[in-house]
Amino acid sequence: MKDHESELKLQAFLDGELPDAEAREVASWLAKDREATGLLGELKNTRQALVGFDRGIRLPESREFYWSKIQRQIESVSAQPAPEVQVSWFAQLRRLLVPATALALVCLAGFVALKQGGASAGAETSLATPGAFTYRDFNSGTTLVWLPYPAEDQLATAY
Amino acid sequence: MIESHYSSAGDEALVRASQQGEMVAFEELVARHRDKIYARAYTIMRSEEEAIDLSQEAWVKGWQKLAQFHGESSFGTWMTRIVINLCLDQLRKQKRHRTESVEAIAEDSGGIERQMPVVIVNPTAGLERVELRQRIDQALGQLSYEHRTVLVLHEFDDLEYKEIARVMGCSIGTVMSRLFYARRRLAALLVDLKKDSK
Numbered sequence: 001m002k003d004h005e006s007e008l009k010l011q012a013f014l015d016g017e018l019p020d021a022e023a024r025e026v027a028s029w030l031a032k033d034r035e036a037t038g039l040l041g042e043l044k045n046t047r048q049a050l051v052g053f054d055r056g057i058r059l060p061e062s063r064e065f066y067w068s069k070i071q072r073q074i075e076s077v078s079a080q081p082a083p084e085v086q087v088s089w090f091a092q093l094r095r096l097l098v099p100a101t102a103l104a105l106v107c108l109a110g111f112v113a114l115k116q117g118g119a120s121a122g123a124e125t126s127l128a129t130p131g132a133f134t135y136r137d138f139n140s141g142t143t144l145v146w147l148p149y150p151a152e153d154q155l156a157t158a159y
Numbered sequence: 160m161i162e163s164h165y166s167s168a169g170d171e172a173l174v175r176a177s178q179q180g181e182m183v184a185f186e187e188l189v190a191r192h193r194d195k196i197y198a199r200a201y202t203i204m205r206s207e208e209e210a211i212d213l214s215q216e217a218w219v220k221g222w223q224k225l226a227q228f229h230g231e232s233s234f235g236t237w238m239t240r241i242v243i244n245l246c247l248d249q250l251r252k253q254k255r256h257r258t259e260s261v262e263a264i265a266e267d268s269g270g271i272e273r274q275m276p277v278v279i280v281n282p283t284a285g286l287e288r289v290e291l292r293q294r295i296d297q298a299l300g301q302l303s304y305e306h307r308t309v310l311v312l313h314e315f316d317d318l319e320y321k322e323i324a325r326v327m328g329c330s331i332g333t334v335m336s337r338l339f340y341a342r343r344r345l346a347a348l349l350v351d352l353k354k355d356s357k
Binding site: 004007008011015038039042043045046047048049050051053054055056057058059060061063069070071073074077 | 182186189190193194195197198199201202207211214215216218219222223277278279281282283288291292295296310311313314315319320332335336338339342343345346349
């Protein structure tokens with residue numbers, strides 16, 4: 001026998017893992033080397049002894065008993081609620097700050113308008129877009145619309 | 160009536176029905192392949208209890224991943240891969256290899272098995288089927304899990320060297336060395352068992 005590499009090559013030959021050219025080399029080497037032939041015989045016998053061994057192994061439980069545990073686990077996994085979407089603290093803070101800032105701006109604008117000349121200015125809430133505020137100054141012809149952006153549901157999805 | 164319908168259906172039809180959420184169809188698949196899946200877990204783990212638990216876990220995982228099965232291999236083969244991965248994960252967790260490091264070093268250096276005399280006479284020749292099974296079972300139990308697993312994947316699952324290397328997370332050279340060592344050691348163990356029985 002040559003070396004460990006040659007032994008592994010012999011094994012690869014047995015397992016059909018060698019390219020054709022190398023397989024031919026090994027075949028001609030085997031014809032001349034009795035030790036290699038002996039080793040190949042041993043490897044073959046071991047392989048042959050294992051044939052069908054695992055097919056004789058049987059589950060030592062009845063079908064019903066075995067399945068019942070699998071079924072319970074499947075049902076318990078299916079019954080678990082989906083993990084909640086994690087909303088970051090930044091998103092939560094922004095969700096609070098947006099309407100608060102809008103409210104503060106409207107109050108400020110109203111206060112300024114009142115100081116400048118009474119009922120010529122006003123703030124209103126849009127019904128079409130929840131959370132939207134509109135400020136109008138009739139004297140100067142100015143209209144300010146504050147829209148909450150992004151929409152809260154989009155925010156929740158994004159985070 | 161549904162059950163009898165499923166018992167005559169092919170695996171492909173059962174898989175499709177299971178993918179639609181039909182648990183009765185999945186139960187039929189479990190019944191058909193349970194021995195094979197258990198056998199694979201047992202040959203790797205060498206413990207009935209662990210093999211039962213891991214094979215059941217594999218079935219639960221299989222159910223959860225059914226949508227990912229597109230028939231590239233047979234259903235049985237697909238399930239076998241799942242149970243093999245679970246077994247290997249379990250063995251890594253247990254870190255059994257720590258206690259087998261001496262054997263691993265010997266195998267990696269191509270040492271011990273090179274000194275073993277070649278077994279010329281087939282040590283299993285003439286044995287009755289039951290006795291042969293017992294001896295192989297005993298011998299497999301004396302191999303380290305790395306050697307046994309390589310042997311099992313190659314001999315029972317017909318995996319090529321490169322596939323075994325991928326599953327076990329090692330090089331092809333390591334697979335070849337381990338397989339060679341495992342075979343030679345198994346042959347020597349079978350000879351010892353034959354002597355003991357006389």
